[in-house]
Amino acid sequence: MQNHEKTTNAIVYAKSLSKDVKLFEITNPYIAQKGLPGQFVVIRHREEGERIPLTIADIDRTKGTITIIFQEVGKTTKDLGKLKEGDFLLDILGPLGVPTEIEKCGTVVCIGGGVGAAVIYPIAKALKSAENKVIAIIGARTKELVILENKFKEITDELYITTDDGSYGRKGFVSDELKRLINEGNKIDRIWAIGPVIMMKVISDLTKPYGIKTTVSLNPIMIDGTGMCGGCRVQIGTETKFACVDGPEFDGHAVDFDLLMKRLSTYTHECSLMEQGRIYPTRIKAGLINQTPTKTMISKSKDPLVTLH
């Protein structure tokens, strides 16, 4: 048994992918050995820190490293973004969640919105290895935010890029591009769509009438990631599921996205209070403030719909 010391959580490579998207390659031989596409880790970066879930974006089993890609949107991810090569993460737990079902299904479309592109990358890569024809659509608000383009090129048969402002690729949303592919009569056997909740909802609504099986990866607020707290519950059809142990991937046609969006906003009020600097620890301790501020785990104040795994 190897010592599970902090050294196994060293950041060996750090890179900025865009203005606020960062990539860390971290040593953790155990997770690198076991991790599969679609799974996630829960990390904690400092003693007073939150536990946040981040999807495993890549794995190097020989080097014993995992890669995580995250957007600096809340306090924790902003703190995380300040870490550099050679720094350590306090805790990494994983690999968690049910891995993506990788099989040969024919033609698959992998759609990644924003930092969701990082989450879908390992899935697309595995689907390609399973001899599928892989079409990828990645979208971002603007050119600077498009990530992993070259990596996607290596593993896909077709790659389409969209930007909201038209500064790169086609102007529009990833859903417009999918609509085009469907309208042009391309035979699509399965779709994976990962990104902002609203994007996953739009894609799922779009594919439902065509009966194309659409898998989405959900990112509710989570604490332990082991099924213990029930904070990550999501409504799938008539059933309540825990995203951490039953997911994170679910059938997009059965997900209650509106409920997910609402639940993601649980702490936005407190978050904005904190960002405005209206809350001070001393006042809370002294019992002067009753309604406490809070900050979201992975959503943020400006746009609660931006997901971040």
Place this chain on the structure above:
Amino acid sequence: MAKPQKNQVPMREQSSEKRTKNFNEVPYGYSPDEAMQEAARCIQCKDAPCVKGCPVEIDIPGFIKAIKEGDFKKSIRIMKEKNVMPAICGRVCPQEDQSQKVCTLCKIGEPSAIGRLERFIADWEAQSGEIEIPPTPEPTGKRVAVVGSGPAGLTVAGDLIKMGHEVVIFEALHKPGGVLVYGIPEFRLPKSIVAREVEYIKKLGAKLITSFIIGKTETVDELLKEFDAVFIGTGAGLPKFMKIPGENALGIYSANEYLTRSNLMKAYLFPQYDTPIVRGKRVAVIGAGNVSMDSARTALRLGAEKSMIIYRRSDEEMPARIEEIERAKEEGVEFHLLTLPIRYFIDEKGWVNEIECMKMKLGEPDSSGRKRPIPIEGSNFRMPADVVVVAIGQSPNPLVPNTTRDLNMGKHGNIIIDPLTAKTSKKGVFAGGDIATGEATVIQAMGTGRIAARAIDEYITEFRKNW
């Protein structure tokens, strides 16, 4: 010998007005004088029924006698022969149902205050700064993996280490202690005390690996390749919900989440700590067990104007310890008994704002032996609440059972064990605590841990081929 005092020496505590405004521990504990005075009440009866009443068989008359004589060092040594976590047990064990229940002094008045004395002697040792580490036993060369660092796992680890075996404890969370750190609030069991007791077990020689989840990072089958035996003590970590309309609304927590945020993640110190918690003005806790009391009392400390227990049966059936119910009442928790929530009303943003309830009456006894609660037709009413904590129990955590071959499971998701040996259906694998017994108390988990440790020792040293 003079006749013993009828009543226990009282333990000083924070007033209810004061304590609901902080997370500090409620009782202050005995001073040495008070402890010696209380210890003198024990009549040192020969048959010592208290020892049989204690699930881990502490030499109770022995450690109390040493306190009476002022030999605190000797007292803690006697204590730790059987119990490596006295500061925890002295605080959270239901002594009134165990050792104290059968105390001979009950015939003339109050029983000996065994729990308070246990707590005293543990705290005395910690304050003295001289923690005595017993001599290291001869290593046996045998290795045991302990999965989960809650009360069951820590007991197994402590016992096996003292027998000379090598022990590695695996914990999924970032801090050891299991329910002692995520579930039981600071005001009942300060986390520094849990850390201290875990530190002691580490000093004895146990190795602890946190943020390592068996069933995911490694499986039990893989552990068996490296260890001579595996003990599973993963607890009852899956919260139950009522499955009533609106239960996924914002502001509705499982007790596990509510308490984990506050205790493990220290959300009560937000924003000094990063994890938030919704601080409700009117908090309703569903259920009336110990976890419910902990949740309702936590809500008050988080600033709730009203903290309510909603329970479908009556006063008599409440599963919480009487002491916990009393403390909750002192602090102003309201009890809405014979009341069943049937659905939640939600505002336009998705937040809970009202609970629809029905009044209940009690019928004939059900399978649990308690009177069955029956809804009263047409008694529906609404109760405003902005935070709801569902504290109706937990199921065993399925992660390990689902990833381990040949493990026989009970119909409630528990691992089936032989109660005399804690052996599971799988060779070399033992289990104890809530994962095996279903929801129980800290000391019961420690009790099964003790049984398992003995059986594990026998199994790995004699290496019996028959399982």
